[in-house]
Amino acid sequence: MxxxxxxxxxxxxxPIGLGYLAVxxxxxxxxKQAGLTPLQGFVTSFLKNxxxxxxxxxxxxxxxxxxxxxxxxxxxANARYLPDELCHEPAVFTGYPYDPSVSCRI
Numbered sequence: 001m002x003x004x005x006x007x008x009x010x011x012x013x014x015p016i017g018l019g020y021l022a023v024x025x026x027x028x029x030x031x032k033q034a035g036l037t038p039l040q041g042f043v044t045s046f047l048k049n050x051x052x053x054x055x056x057x058x059x060x061x062x063x064x065x066x067x068x069x070x071x072x073x074x075x076x077a078n079a080r081y082l083p084d085e086l087c088h089e090p091a092v093f094t095g096y097p098y099d100p101s102v103s104c105r106i
Contacts, residue, residue: 027051028041030055033058033062035061050081052077056070
């Protein structure tokens, strides 16, 4: 392994790491306010696709929402990823390599 490249990559990743650290603290606070244990907050963070879904989940759990409401709101929050996935779909099902330089035509 090239240690110089590793050090440079580590150094370059510090700003995004600090950003995620701040988000993780705020999610932990939201989970605590919703009445979750640290383990429950960790598992939720581990299983969720995006932090927006976690904020929604913690807010709804704190409000006493049903599982159906929780699922529907998570689906709605994560629906923003659907256009991106539709752009990748031809590469998955046709075997053509995905080229990110080509704009998506949906």
